[in-house]
C-alpha cells in the first residue's frame with residue numbers, strides 16, 4: 240500500500256467518524272430543543288457520502304438532498320459552520336436562512352441540499368451540461384434516495400442525461416425506506432440500479448456500508464463520466480439507524496432489522512479492517528476519535544455562542560443585484 | 569360541547585364521509601398503517617377502512633393527483649393528501665391543467681369530485697420549501713375551490729362539505745393548528761362552502777384574517793379592546809367562493825378594514841378583498857384599506873427571521889392603531 244492510499248484511508252476513517260459524531264450530537268441537540276425545525280440524520284449512511292466524495296476532484300459538483308449533513312462534511316465542509324446553521328445562527332453556512340434541509344457550501348461545488356424529494360437530479364444535469372459546455376472535465380455527483388426514484392423528475396433527468404451524454408454520477412442511497420414505506424412497497428423493481436436500464440445507462444449495486452466498495456465504484460464511475468462516456472448510476476445499499484427525522488420513533492421497522500444492520504455498521508467495520516491489515520494502529524485511531532470529539536464539541540460551542548441573525552436580514556438575498564422586492568411591500 | 573383538536577376534527581370528517589359513502593377513499597404518502605401521514609391525521613383510518621381505501625403511495629405527487637382526477641371522472645370521490653403544500657410544485661399540472669379544467673374543456677360532460685388536502689403555513693422553522701402559504705396560487709385558477717379553515721369546528725364541517733361537493737377542492741390545513749382545540753358538535757353537520765364567519769363582533773374596524781392569523785387577530789382584538797378600539801374579526805373560511813356579502817357588510821358597518829394573511833402580501837387574497845372593498849364599499853371607508861401579509865420573501869429558517877416575516881398579533885395591533893391616527897396614505 241502506498242503512503243497516499245494509506246492517507247486516503249485515514250481520511251475516510253476520520254471523515255466517517257466526524258459525520259457519525261456530528262450526527263449524534265445534532266440529534267442530541269435537537270431532542271434538547273436547541274435546534275429548530277426538523278432534521279434528517281444520516282447516521283449509519285456515512286460510508287456512502289465518504290466513499291463517493293473521496294473519489295471526487297476539487298472542481299467537481301455535488302447535489303445533495305434532505306439528508307445532507309454527511310455530504311457536506313464529506314465534501315470538506317466545516318463542522319462549526321454547519322452546527323451554526325442548524326442552530327439558526329448568523330455565522331451558519333446559509334446565514335440562518337436554510338437550516339438542516341438546505342445546508343450547502345457552494346464554494347465546495349455543492350449546489351444545495353433539497354427539501355423537495357427528487358428535485359436534485361435535473362439540477363445535476365444542468366451542472367453536468369455546464370461543465371461540458373465550458374470544456375472542463377468536471378463531473379457531478381448527485382445523491383438521491385430510494386424513495387426519490389419514484390418521482391417523475393428523476394426519470395426525466397436520467398433520460399436527458401443519457402441523451403445528452405452528461406458527466407453525472409447518480410448515487411442512490413438506498414436506505415431501505417422512503418419515510419415509513421419499505422422499498423418493496425414503494426418500488427416496482429427490486430434494485431434501484433435496474434431503473435437505469437430503461438435509459439440505457441450503466442449501473443451497479445454495491446454494499447453501501449463498505450466504504451471501500453463505495454469508493455471503488457465511484458472511482459470507476461467518475462472515470463466513466465469524466466472521460467465523456469456519459470452518466471452512470473451507483474446504488475448503495477445502506478440503512479439509516481435513526482428514524483426518518485430525528486424524533487421519529489421508527490415503529491414501522493420490524494424487530495431484529497436494526498440489530499441485523501448494526502452488525503454491518505460501516506464505521507466499526509472499517510476500523511476493524513484498518514487494524515487487521517496493519518494500516519493504522521489502535522492508538523492512531525483512538526487519537527483521531529478524540530480529535531474529532533473535540534472538534535465537534537468546539538463546533539457546538541461556536542454555534543451556541545454565535546448570535547442570531549438580525550431579523551431585518553430576512554429581506555436580503557431574495558433577488559440578486561436589486562432591492563425593489565424588499566422595499567415594495 | 570365536547571372539545572377536540574383540529575387534527576381529530578379532520579380525521580372525524582374523513583371517517584364519517586368514508587362510512588357514509590363507499591366511493592370516498594384516501595391516497596397519499598405514508599398515510600396508511602404504522603404512520604398515519606406526515607401530520608398524523610389519518611392514524612387509525614387504515615385499521616377501520618383497510619388499505620384498499622386508505623392507500624399508501626410512492627413519493628409521486630403527479631401520480632397521486634392524477635389518480636384522483638381519473639378516479640373522480642369515473643365514479644369515485646378521492647381525497648388525496650399532499651404532505652406539505654410546497655410539494656404542489658411537483659404536481660401542479662394535474663391540479664392546474666387537469667383537475668381544474670377537464671369539466672370545462674369537455675363542455676360540462678364530466679364532474680371532478682376530488683379533494684386535495686394539504687397543510688400550509690409557517691411557524692415551525694421549516695424553511696422555504698416546507699412553510700409556504702400558497703393559497704392564492706389556486707385562487708387564480710378558475711375551476712378550483714379553495715378552502716382554508718381555522719377552527720376545529722370549521723375544518724370538520726368544511727371538509728365534509730368539500731368531500732360531498734362535485735368540484736375539485738384544494739383544502740388547505742394549517743400545520744400549526746393541528747393541536748389547537750375547540751368545540752365540535754358530536755352530531756352530524758356540515759359548514760357550507762362559501763360562507764364567512766364573524767369570529768368576533770366589533771364596531772370600529774374589520775380585520776379579515778385567514779387561518780392561523782384569525783387567532784392572531786383575536787388576540788390583537790383583546791388588547792385593542794382594552795385600549796378602546798372595538799375590532800370585528802371576519803374569517804372568510806373559503807377563498808373561492810368568497811363570501812363577499814359578509815365581508816362587505818362588516819366593512820360598511822365599521823368603516824375601516826385590515827386584511828391579514830400568511831401568504832406574501834404581494835398579490836395575496838388581501839389584494840383581492842381590497843379591490844372588492846374599493847369597488848363596492850368605497851363610500852363607507854373612513855381610512856384607506858390596509859393589508860398585512862407576510863413580507864415578500866421566501867420563509868427563512870431561523871426563528872427570529874421567520875418571526876420577522878410572518879404577521880402576528882403585535883403587528884396586527886400596531887397596524888390597527890395606526891389606522892386610528894390621521895388618515896395618511898402610505899407614500900405621503
Ligand SMILES: Cc1ncc(C[n+]2csc(CCOP(=O)(O)OP(=O)(O)O)c2C)c(N)n1
Nearest residue numbers: 306354355356384385386387416417418655
Ligand atoms: C416532493 C416531496 N414529496 C414528499 C416529501 C416528504 N418527504 C421528505 S423525505 C421523504 C422520504 C424520502 O425517501 P428517500 O428518497 O428514500 O430518502 P431517505 O429519506 O430515505 O433518505 C419524504 C416522503 C418531500 N420532501 N418532497
Ligand SMILES: [Mg+2]
Nearest residue numbers: 384385416417
Ligand atoms: Mg430512503
